[in-house]
Amino acid sequence: MDPDSGVILAQTAEGTAVALGLLRCGKIWFCPVCSAKIRHGRAEEITTAAVSWMERKGSAYLVTFTARHAAAHKLADLMDAIQGTRADKDKGTSRKPGAYQRLITGAAWAGDERRAANPEGVRGRVGYVGMIRATEITVSQENGWHPHIHAIVFVGGALASTLDGKKTVGDTFEPSPEALKELEDHFRAVWTRHLAKVDPAFTPSDEHGVDFKRLETARDAEDFGRYVAKIQDGHKSVSPANELARGDLKRGRHGNMTPFQMLGRIGDLMGGVLEDDVDGHGDLSWCLGKWAEYETAVSGRRAIEWTRHLRPLLGLVGGDTEDDDADLLFTEDGASEFRAGVQVETRAWHKVTGRALDLAATEAVEGHGLDLDAVAEVVTLAGASAASVRLLTPGEIAEAWESTLAKLAERREAAAARRKIER
Template structure:
């Protein structure tokens, strides 16, 4: 995070250890380490959101969307059909089946000629009181049926809102009628299958498997009557179903992407095929992993409807920077820090090259029962001596650890602000260039018309 400060290996009051000051990749699709932390924090946010909405008297559904697929279908094509294509310099973004669900007059209602939306012109959105949803995309793959991307969404209904954008707020909570809910579910099933059929008829699911709705009901926790736990009808926690794709083992002879990665690690590490985790040859697993990397690039794994967070009072966001902030918060969330050691950037690089990261953490934990700061420093120096960098260690008290980490965070925030300002200036310069080119082109055409010369 801050090359001038290096990193800090600190011991918590609980006897565990933590490394502070390292930047993480934050790749929720690709990194098992970062994904576990990000998804855990996202699951906590989702649980808080569902509980908050149910406490207000609202209703929530867990809705799962799938497409028909075969072993010859490319993951990128399936993801485009579900989520939409990604914008490129040469092509605009094309909506997927998911975006089609919440567009059109049947869903959103139609305005009268005077611009007012009357009750008889309301859409399904108004009749069910839709306020937003949280979407998570999950991917599995098998040797027989190929890629199986699917979307889980928690949909919040039963609310009326006023205001626009950042000023939107809930004014009323109600129970949607059975007729309205049936109309909504029928509409979404029809739109989903129709959108997929339009992209590729082979992707069209049957009515039973394409879209599945589960009402989220509430139970009082036996140990704490003040807390509500939202559960689906089959007893699963909806937030975990939505966010913790890293914990899942795929069914129906499929594997998750991290199971692909696990088998790649086993096979390249010399584990016999019959003893390795997962399925398939090394070549098959590498091919599927590389395809997965390309197909998920630039896509959001978990995304909230815009302004839903503010409506429910949940802070944060869904960008890559927000994921990195979650990781930084998790690093510092290990409890009270007793003491630690600071290691220079060059020193930690040497530790990483020698694969002594884990040994350094174990030394800081004090497994011998001695938690004295001087003893901590001695244990860490002993490990780092194997990397010839023991002299880079500086012992820190608990207050010095906190001060150093605060300085690292401040330095990171400053670099982010500077980067954002630089991008803003670059965008402004590009806009100015485009405006100047447009003015020059209009002037050229005007002069050409006056001169009566042909225009190219």
């Protein structure tokens, strides 16, 4: 991030090591390292939103949307059906909505003030405020790709407009059982109808197509935040929030693999481990083919997305773009309390990574006591001078990190100005 500052290997209060000053790819779909950090941050954000809304006496629901799928179906086709197609400037095609977008469009949903029978629509009667959507994907040899959407739907809010035209939430209320039933019926009908129109084979069953679960307490909302983040480490107690955000750590059920589980299998098989000794299923050729299909199908799509205007309505800031994900990565990097660290000069760090010793250097910083000689030994083994490693105090770590972020912000502003001139 800053050639003058190099890399800082910092030790947290818990004894873990964090590498500060390195740019991240920020690929939530493709990188297990970046995905874990981004999804963790998103899960915290989702939990804050859900808890805040419930404390205001609003209501929230976890809704899961699923399409029927088979081994012969292409992931791209399924993603287009549920998430919509992407615009292609080269082909001159515009974006087309998927089943998800259809849920919150049309006269039945939005109402029509000119029609006395339905002036406010389902949206008004239930007090719809917005939703947070997270798309999850698993795959198996028997049933093929299984993309599905988890969403938190916020209802029970009376929306109003300020003098400058911005939306705001006035009072909250408890939607009637009839209105909630209408919401559920509307989602089921629209979701099923759109998928059937795209491909009759995608038509889900009444039992599995759309599933509603109400969050009853603030604790439910907190659990949902973790559930959305997908802390899927083999434990059965998965919270709802992690179900939405943490697709990076989830392990598929009933023989299904998540993409990162499949990626791990690819790595083990390429390393010579026997198929039967590796988690998951499928030979190397099958896994590589599925991973390539996965890359093409999800590239350019949002993994986690908020309804427009929902963040400010709930008193939150931020966004869902790749730049927002990058900012979240930097926030996560500097969120810990540091008690010690070392600074490695840029040229020395390039030699460390050139010899694939960056993990060894990071591990040398972990533990309850930082051993400067151990880090210097790794750097020396890489062919650099031990003098290129300097011990840092917690205050120096914070100062160096703030300086690096400031210089990064300056470069971003300069790049934005250049792009503006070019346009």
